[in-house]
Amino acid sequence: DGGITQSPKYLFRKEGQNVTLSCEQNLNHDAMYWYRQDPGQGLRLIYYSQIVNDFQKGDIAEGYSVSREKKESFPLTVTSAQKNPTAFYLCASSATGWEFGYTFGSGTRLTVV
Amino acid sequence: DQQVKQNSPSLSVQEGRISILNCDYTNSMFDYFLWYKKYPAEGPTFLISISSIKDKNEDGRFTVFLNKSAKHLSLHIVPSQPGDSAVYFCAAIEGSNYKLTFGKGTLLTVNP
Numbered sequence: 209d210g211g212i213t214q215s216p217k218y219l220f221r222k223e224g225q226n227v228t229l230s231c232e233q234n235l236n237h238d239a240m241y242w243y244r245q246d247p248g249q250g251l252r253l254i255y256y257s258q259i260v261n262d263f264q265k266g267d268i269a270e271g272y273s274v275s276r277e278k279k280e281s282f283p284l285t286v287t288s289a290q291k292n293p294t295a296f297y298l299c300a301s302s303a304t305g306w307e308f309g310y311t312f313g314s315g316t317r318l319t320v321v
Numbered sequence: 322d323q324q325v326k327q328n329s330p331s332l333s334v335q336e337g338r339i340s341i342l343n344c345d346y347t348n349s350m351f352d353y354f355l356w357y358k359k360y361p362a363e364g365p366t367f368l369i370s371i372s373s374i375k376d377k378n379e380d381g382r383f384t385v386f387l388n389k390s391a392k393h394l395s396l397h398i399v400p401s402q403p404g405d406s407a408v409y410f411c412a413a414i415e416g417s418n419y420k421l422t423f424g425k426g427t428l429l430t431v432n433p
Contacts (some may be wrong), residue, residue, distance in 0.1 A: 212364075239419050241421075243423075248425065249425060250410065250425035250426050252423075253420060256420060298364055310421055312357075312365050314363055315362065315363065
């Protein structure tokens with residue numbers, strides 16, 4: 209079955225530590241995305257990648273980093289420079305043709321303790 | 322600057338009645354508009370989309386209407402069911418851009 213897998217589902221981090229969120233897809237989609245959801249804020253784009261070894265900043269990229277070494281994988285690192293990292297993080301992928309938009313993963317809830 | 326706006330944070334309707342969720346946009350370059358449904362602690366799931374060259378698209382109980390001159394779209398759910406209770410996001414995309422821009426969402430509650 210094709211889909212997007214995000215892991216872990218819940219993640220706790222101490223202040224000052226970096227943490228990496230995993231996102232893997234087997235849909236053969238070229239493009240992948242990271243969004244962040246905060247209460248009352250909707251979904252905000254962090255980074256996106258249209259092709260392997262290339263990625264662009266979204267609207268709120270500060271304090272985050274990504275890599276795209278394989279088509280199937282797009283990990284997101286939340287660095288200690290991110291001032292308010294506690295949020296729900298969503299990974300998505302898309303193919304060409306926009307009738308169906310993105311396919312989303314089930315999300316990772318990151319909590320800084 | 323919000324390009325996609327959902328001005329109603331919440332909506333409550335009775336089971337069996339119509340739910341109408343509204344969305345406004347400012348970017349005239351958007352090619353496609355989509356609606357997503359989201360439950361807490363889950364990823365959004367695609368509901369229905371409409372191309373900018375159409376004014377209506379229907380799929381079962383869900384119909385999306387697009388008024389380009391007013392830069393407004395709406396999602397109609399008829400009849401509403403308790404299982405429809407979720408947050409609904411309006412989203413839009415410029416075809417060459419690959420980026421979906423989301424509204425802030427509307428929490429729909431369907432009461433039995």
